[in-house]
Structure formats: C-alpha cells, structure tokens
Amino acid sequence: MVEPGGLGDDMTEEEMRVYEEEQRKIDEYEKEKEMEQRPTRRQMKKRSPMWDHFSEVLVDGMLKFGKCKHCNRDIKAVSEVNGTSALKSHFNTCKYNPHNDKNKNQGTLQVIQGESPSVHKFDPEALRKDIAKMIIVDELPFAFTEKAGFREVMSIACPRFNMPSRRTCTRDVVKVYFEERAKLKLFFKQSCQRVCLTTDGWTSQTQDCYMTVTTHFIDPEWNLHKKIISFFLVKGHKGDDIGKAIEKCLMEWGIKNVMTITIDNASANDGGVGYIRKKMIKTGNSIAEGKYFHMRCAAHIINLIVTDGLKELDESIKRVRAVVRYIRHGPSRITRFKELAQLEKVDSEAFLSLDVCTRWNSTYLMLATAINFEKVFARYEEEDPLYTLDLTSEKGPGIPVDSDWENATKMAEFLGQFYHLTLSVSATLHVTMNQFVMDIAEINVVLEEWADSDDILRKTMAKKMQDKYDKYWGRWHEEVENEKGKGKGKKKEEENVNMFVFAATVLDPRFKLSNFTKLAIEELYGELNGGKAWEAVKTFMHALFEEYKAKYAPSDVSKHVGAPQSEPTQKREGRKLLSRINKKWRVGADGEASMSKSEFEKYLHEENEVNRDDFNILKWWKDNASRFPTLARMARDVLAVPVSTVASESAFSTSGRILNEFRTSLTPFMVQALVCAQDWLRGSITINIEEDEEELLRLEKELIEELGSTNSSKSKASSSKSVCKPSGVVPSCPPPSST
Known part of the structure; x- marks a missing residue:
C-alpha cells in the first residue's frame, strides 16, 4: 500500500x-x-519400504501422490497430511500385488465370451508346473521359456508371472517326472494285481544302446493301460545282461507279479526271458510254472512271413517304385501328374507315396495307391520324354508293363490281409489277445487258397510264406505240451503258439470252448493235429482255473453254489448239525459225490454272446465280475497280454525326436525322464506330431480360394461405390478393372 x-x-x-x-x-x-x-537442505533418502512398490508423482515440485507399480493407481502421499500410511493400506489390499499374502486365496472374477463368469486365482507355482508339462508333452527345449516370442505373449497374458530360466525348467521337469512316477508306483502297489511286459532295443545317433520296458495291465475299472516305466542304457547285448537289466527295473518299481514278456525273436532276448522266468519261478510269482512266460512278437513274425513272399515280385516292385520316385522328385511333375489324373477322372483320396524298402507295410501302401493311377502313368509317358529316358537308362529298372501292374495288383490284394492283421495286433488302446487266434487262422485260409491257385506267381508266393508261417504258428507239437520242463532244450521249430492266446479266446464270451472255437483251431492245424490241440486247450484252461482258484479264491468259497449260507455270527463250538447237513448235501442217493458246478463250468454252460464287431469284452467282464470273481481275475491278467512289441517301439520315435542332433548332450537320466513322463502325461491320448502332406495341400488350396473370393468381393464392392465422372453431355462410367 x-x-x-x-x-x-x-x-x-x-x-x-x-x-x-x-x-x-x-x-x-x-x-x-x-x-x-539460502543454503539448500539435502533431501533425505526415503526410508519407507513402500516406495519400492510406488512411484513419486510431483505437483508443482511437491510430492503429492504415489503411483502403484502393480495397478497404476494414484494414492495420496503428502508428507504433512498422509505420509505413507495410505500407501501401506493400498499395498495390503491391491488385487494385483503378487507380494500380498493376505489375498493369496482370493480369486479374480474372469469373464470369457460364451461362458459363465468364473473366479481365476493367480498361482505362479501351478503355472510353472504346467509350463514344465508343456515342455514334456510337446517335446520343447528347456530354453523355450527364454524365447522372445513366448516371453512377449506371457507378458500380455500374465504380466505378474516371472518367467523361469532354462535351469529352473529343467528342475521343474525332473520334479514332474518324480511326482508322476510316485503316483504310478503307488498304483502298482495298491491296485494292480499283475502286469505284462514288452521290451525292445534302440540305438541313438551317438551309437548308445537304449532299452525300453513297457507295462500293460487292466485296472480295477477294467480299462486297458500301457505305461513306459523305464528307458535306460544297456551295457551289453547278452541274454543275462538283458535279464538283469529288466530285473533291476522291476525291483525299482516294486513289481513282483509278471504274466508274460513280449519280445522279438533274437536269441539274446530268449536268454533274457529265460533269466527272468527263473527268478519268477523261484519266488513263486509265475503262472503255469512259467512255461508260457515268453510271448513272441506277432508283428515281427508277420514281417518275416511277408518278406519271404516279396522276393518273388522284386522286379515288378522295383519298376513301380521307380515311377513313383520319378513323379515325386519335383513339384512341377507332381502338379502335371495331378492335372492328368483329373483328365483321366481318377477318383482317389490318397496320392502317390514312396515306400521304405525295408518296410513291407509302406510297400503295400505304395502299391495300393499306385495301381489306381496306372492310366495316368501311361499318359504321363506320352507327355514327358525324360520319363522314358530316365527309367530306361542303364541304372533304371525300366517302365512298368501290363504284367508288372498285374503283379502289383495281386501283391496289394495279398499284402492287404497282412497289413490289416498288423494293425490289429499293433493296437495298444484296446484288447488284441482275444481275436488273435481268429486272425492267424484267417491268414492260414488265405495262404491255402493261394497255394491251390492255378496262378504260378500266387502259388510260388504262398509256398514260401506258408513255410515261414508253419514255423511259428501252423504246426502243433504234442510233445512240447506234454513235457514238464521249463523250456530247456526246446527249439523254436518245435514251439507251439503260446497257450495264453487260446485262453484269451476262451475268456471271450462270444467264443468260449464252443464248436466255433474248435473249428477255428482245426482250420489252424488241420483236422488231426487240430483235435490234439483242442484237447490240450481244454486241459490247460481247467488247470489254469484251478491254479487261480487255489491262489486267489477265498478259502470259504464252498463251497457249493446253492448251499444254504449262514449269516456271520459269533463263533460257536460243535456245529455238528451243519456239518452233517453239508455232508448229505454233497452226497447223492447213489453214494457218488454230486458237487455243484464250478464257476468255470457255469461260465461255459451259459449261452454265448452275439459275435458283433462292436462287442466290448472289458465292459462285459466288468458287468459280470461279481458272478465270476476267479474268472474275472484270470481275464484281467490274460486279456492284458500284448501280442506285439509295437508299444515299446513307439517310445523310440519319441526318443529319436528328444535325443536329436541338437540335444545329444542330454544325460541318459534326462532322456528317461522326458520319455517316461511324456507317456504318463499323454495317457491314452494319441498325438500325431507328423505333418500330413495331403492335408496341408488341401488346407492351402481352401485358404487360397477363400482369400481369392474375399479379394474379389472387396474389388466388386469398391467398384460399385466409385463415382462416375461426366464426359460431355452423356455421363459415362468406365468399366471395372479386371484386376
């Protein structure tokens, strides 16, 4: 103023x-x-730990707010008024705070389109475990979590989650392996009565010899399972080395009761099975004194039979293989061949596939598709001069002529029987044992028809294949079944079909010990030897039932079906009246014992089930297990026996992908953990990781058509919206561009 x-x-x-x-x-x-x-005062360092979770927000140079690093919310933080109390209060209630122990069990409401609202709980430990399972099941590298793309996706999907390193993933994978192993081991101890084994060997890229052991069993709910329990390095290939390795594996898992071991026909494998058989007999855990402990791989025997027959058609197969290889050599040839196939109106879903010379099943698939394109090959020869020059050169086998295509047609028809038999015996998700007798009898009928054919080629092929067939399946040696030894001195040429195969047929309620089964056995061995085999099967079944009854039936199963049963009461001395009535009940008027029918006899005298393709034998036994408890226990053991080692061989496909050229440094333990854990986690879900070329081409074609139609519609829409400019007196509009 x-x-x-x-x-x-x-x-x-x-x-x-x-x-x-x-x-x-x-x-x-x-x-x-x-x-x-004035001299400035040095700013004091903030001592509250809350500032580790909040960022300062200054207004006119003064601290006014603290921004939460977890939810980005501004909280008042004026030192003279609020201090850090408001920050601490928010920190303890923030929904996005991973350090908040008080709200760990509180979920977040999550709404997904098309689904009802649900509560989501953030659990970093469960997320880490699922990532480990993903690495195992999808065969991913341990460093997958360090990839930039995956980290970017996770930063958007779950920003609160701290991604584990490759070493952490390795530890998590091992932890999952041990957890799943403990669950399976407990199941074997509590719920599995007896297992069947398959085993086979494999050599890695580093020339290390691995061996896999797979268990097959039926659980109390009558579901068939296969579980790989071990995948380990083998020190030697001798029989004792194989036997000791299997014995060590069984001891680690606590498995004592083994029904059979299915393995291929190598002599060293015979020694290994013999070693395990002796151990089982010594401990008293074998069935039928271990005489039928060894089950030979049916797929391996089929391969031996077919290989002998293919030698007669070697030249024709080489020519068909050569033309298929020529067409598949370049994309331009494939495109032109497909165009000619459309002109010839060849309707075939499958396209040409090149076989692997050592795998007859791939040869069958090659022939089965190639014969459908016979006319297309003839037309392609006229349009491509290099086709003739390449195939008729010095190294070329020549162009297939009519006789070659005729031979290929006959071979495809013939191999089809063995191909479908191989698929049948190689199944792992359903029982194969009960149909095996019928399958090999069917092959015998086909071989006999070809042997009686007027066609020289068919007759020659059938003769060679019949010799190999008879060696393993077609001959019955009565003296082999009569000997009481444990297989000592027994030759492969004098070996019968494993009797458990016939037992599985009898335990099929569609067949039993019926005339149908008898006629099938006679077709298999002939009328004379078939009768001997039939009597041996009946004797074996009664003996097997009595053995199971003595081992597993309750001691008070009386004892007679239909006899009066007293309710459990307190123990009373001198039940003379009850013993006298039971004695009279068992003895008839003629003085002969008139015992009631046994459980096995009751089963045989019941009417057979209708023979349908969709018949579920495991469901039938599940429904009738209470009526036939001893037979049901037999069925659980016998029906679980696999007739091929395909289940174990499938592990080698997995191990080949896991232990590839980029991961050869994996230790044997880590390889076993990955292979076994993957099998346990996948369970019965079959995952095909191989790309289907035909399916990819079809999808690509559909995508191109879809994009083409979309672009065309957009072009038409834009042209219809274009404004026409006047030219002189009469307005004119230029036509839409063809592009």
Whole structure:
C-alpha cells in the first residue's frame, strides 16, 4: 500500500491498482531471490519400504501422490497430511500385488465370451508346473521359456508371472517326472494285481544302446493301460545282461507279479526271458510254472512271413517304385501328374507315396495307391520324354508293363490281409489277445487258397510264406505240451503258439470252448493235429482255473453254489448239525459225490454272446465280475497280454525326436525322464506330431480360394461405390478393372 501524503494522493483508483500489482510482483521476485541464496537442505533418502512398490508423482515440485507399480493407481502421499500410511493400506489390499499374502486365496472374477463368469486365482507355482508339462508333452527345449516370442505373449497374458530360466525348467521337469512316477508306483502297489511286459532295443545317433520296458495291465475299472516305466542304457547285448537289466527295473518299481514278456525273436532276448522266468519261478510269482512266460512278437513274425513272399515280385516292385520316385522328385511333375489324373477322372483320396524298402507295410501302401493311377502313368509317358529316358537308362529298372501292374495288383490284394492283421495286433488302446487266434487262422485260409491257385506267381508266393508261417504258428507239437520242463532244450521249430492266446479266446464270451472255437483251431492245424490241440486247450484252461482258484479264491468259497449260507455270527463250538447237513448235501442217493458246478463250468454252460464287431469284452467282464470273481481275475491278467512289441517301439520315435542332433548332450537320466513322463502325461491320448502332406495341400488350396473370393468381393464392392465422372453431355462410367 502507498502511504498517505505520498504518490498515492495524486493517483486515480485504476493507477493505484496497477501500482499495487507491480509492487506485489517485485516483492515475490525478491523473495525468490532470497530463497535461492539460502543454503539448500539435502533431501533425505526415503526410508519407507513402500516406495519400492510406488512411484513419486510431483505437483508443482511437491510430492503429492504415489503411483502403484502393480495397478497404476494414484494414492495420496503428502508428507504433512498422509505420509505413507495410505500407501501401506493400498499395498495390503491391491488385487494385483503378487507380494500380498493376505489375498493369496482370493480369486479374480474372469469373464470369457460364451461362458459363465468364473473366479481365476493367480498361482505362479501351478503355472510353472504346467509350463514344465508343456515342455514334456510337446517335446520343447528347456530354453523355450527364454524365447522372445513366448516371453512377449506371457507378458500380455500374465504380466505378474516371472518367467523361469532354462535351469529352473529343467528342475521343474525332473520334479514332474518324480511326482508322476510316485503316483504310478503307488498304483502298482495298491491296485494292480499283475502286469505284462514288452521290451525292445534302440540305438541313438551317438551309437548308445537304449532299452525300453513297457507295462500293460487292466485296472480295477477294467480299462486297458500301457505305461513306459523305464528307458535306460544297456551295457551289453547278452541274454543275462538283458535279464538283469529288466530285473533291476522291476525291483525299482516294486513289481513282483509278471504274466508274460513280449519280445522279438533274437536269441539274446530268449536268454533274457529265460533269466527272468527263473527268478519268477523261484519266488513263486509265475503262472503255469512259467512255461508260457515268453510271448513272441506277432508283428515281427508277420514281417518275416511277408518278406519271404516279396522276393518273388522284386522286379515288378522295383519298376513301380521307380515311377513313383520319378513323379515325386519335383513339384512341377507332381502338379502335371495331378492335372492328368483329373483328365483321366481318377477318383482317389490318397496320392502317390514312396515306400521304405525295408518296410513291407509302406510297400503295400505304395502299391495300393499306385495301381489306381496306372492310366495316368501311361499318359504321363506320352507327355514327358525324360520319363522314358530316365527309367530306361542303364541304372533304371525300366517302365512298368501290363504284367508288372498285374503283379502289383495281386501283391496289394495279398499284402492287404497282412497289413490289416498288423494293425490289429499293433493296437495298444484296446484288447488284441482275444481275436488273435481268429486272425492267424484267417491268414492260414488265405495262404491255402493261394497255394491251390492255378496262378504260378500266387502259388510260388504262398509256398514260401506258408513255410515261414508253419514255423511259428501252423504246426502243433504234442510233445512240447506234454513235457514238464521249463523250456530247456526246446527249439523254436518245435514251439507251439503260446497257450495264453487260446485262453484269451476262451475268456471271450462270444467264443468260449464252443464248436466255433474248435473249428477255428482245426482250420489252424488241420483236422488231426487240430483235435490234439483242442484237447490240450481244454486241459490247460481247467488247470489254469484251478491254479487261480487255489491262489486267489477265498478259502470259504464252498463251497457249493446253492448251499444254504449262514449269516456271520459269533463263533460257536460243535456245529455238528451243519456239518452233517453239508455232508448229505454233497452226497447223492447213489453214494457218488454230486458237487455243484464250478464257476468255470457255469461260465461255459451259459449261452454265448452275439459275435458283433462292436462287442466290448472289458465292459462285459466288468458287468459280470461279481458272478465270476476267479474268472474275472484270470481275464484281467490274460486279456492284458500284448501280442506285439509295437508299444515299446513307439517310445523310440519319441526318443529319436528328444535325443536329436541338437540335444545329444542330454544325460541318459534326462532322456528317461522326458520319455517316461511324456507317456504318463499323454495317457491314452494319441498325438500325431507328423505333418500330413495331403492335408496341408488341401488346407492351402481352401485358404487360397477363400482369400481369392474375399479379394474379389472387396474389388466388386469398391467398384460399385466409385463415382462416375461426366464426359460431355452423356455421363459415362468406365468399366471395372479386371484386376
């Protein structure tokens, strides 16, 4: 303010107001100058741990708010008013705070389109475990979690999750392996009565010899399972080495009761099975004194039979293989061949596939598809001059002629029987044992028909294949079944079909010990030897039932079906009346014992089930197990026996992908953990990781058509919306572009 008597006496009100405003600004400026000249106080370091989770928000240079690093919310943080109390209160209630122990069990409401709202709980430990399972099941590298793409996806999907390193993933994978192993081991101890084994060997890229052991069993709910329990390095290939390795594996898993071991026909494998058989007999855990402990791989025997027959058609197969290889050599040839196939109106879903010379089943698939394109090959020969030059050169086998295509047709028809038999015996998701007798009898009928054919080729092929067939399946040696030894000195040429195969047929309620089964056995061995085999099968079944009854039936199963049963009461001495009535009940008027029918006899005397293709034998036994408890236990053991080692061989496909050229440094333990854990986690779900070329081409074609139609519709829409410019008097509109 201006003092009285000063300049203010001569000023107007407006001048006075301006003067005071200017004076105020001068005072503020001088005050700021004075503050700048004062020595500044050093800012104290924030001591509250809350600032590790909040960012400072300054307003006019003064601290006003703290921004939460987890939810980005601003919380008041004025030191004179709020301090850090408000920050701490928010920290303890923040939904996105991973350090909040009080809200660990509180979920977040999650809404997914098309589904009802659900509560989602963030569990980093469960997420880490699932990532380990993903690495196992999908055969991913341990460093997958360190990939930039996956980390970017996870930062959007779950920003609170801290991605594990490759070493952490390795530890998590091993942890999952041990957890799943403990579950399976407990199941074997509590719920599995007896297992069947398959085993085979494999050599890795580093020339290390691995061996796999797979268990097959039926659980109490009558579901068939296969579980790989071991995948380990083998030190030697001798019989004792194989036997000791299997014995060690069984001891680690606590498995004592083994029904059979299915293995191929190598002599070393015979020694290994013999070693395990002796151990089982010594401990009293074998069935039928271990005489039928060894089950020979049916797929391996089929391969031996077919290989002998293919030698007769070697030249024709080479020519068909050569033309298929020529067409598949380049994309332009494939495209032109497909165009000619459309012109010839060849309707075939399958396209040409090149076989692997050592795998007859791939040869069958090659022939089965190639014969459908016979006319297309003839037309392609006219259009491509290099086709003839390449195939008729010095190294070429020549162009297939009519006789070659005729031979290929006959071979495809013939091999089809063995191909479908191989698929039948190689199944792992359903029982194969009960149909095996019928399958090999069917092959015998086909071989006999070809042997009686007027066609020289068919007759020659059937003769060679019949010799190999008879060696393993077609001959019955009565003296082999009569000997009481454990297989000592027994030759492969004098070996019968494993009797458990016939037992599985009898335990099929569609067949039993019926005339149908008898006729099938006679077709298999002939009328004379078939009768001997039939009697041996009946004797074996009764003996097997009595053995199971003695081992597993309750001691008080009386004892007679239909006899009066007393309710459990307190123990009473001298039940003379009950014993006398039971004695009279068992003895008839003629003085001969009139015991009631046994459980096995009751089963045989019941009417057979209708022979349908969709018949579920495991469901039938599940429904009738209470009526036939001893037979049901037999069925659980016998029906679980696999007739081929395909289940074990499938592990080698997995191990080949896991232990590839980029991961050869994996230790044997880690390889076993990955192979076994993958099998346990996948369970019965079959996952095909191989790409189907035909399916990819079809999808690509559909995608191109879809994109083409979309672009065409957009082009038409844009052209219809275009404005026509006037030209002279008559308005004209240029036609839409063809592009």
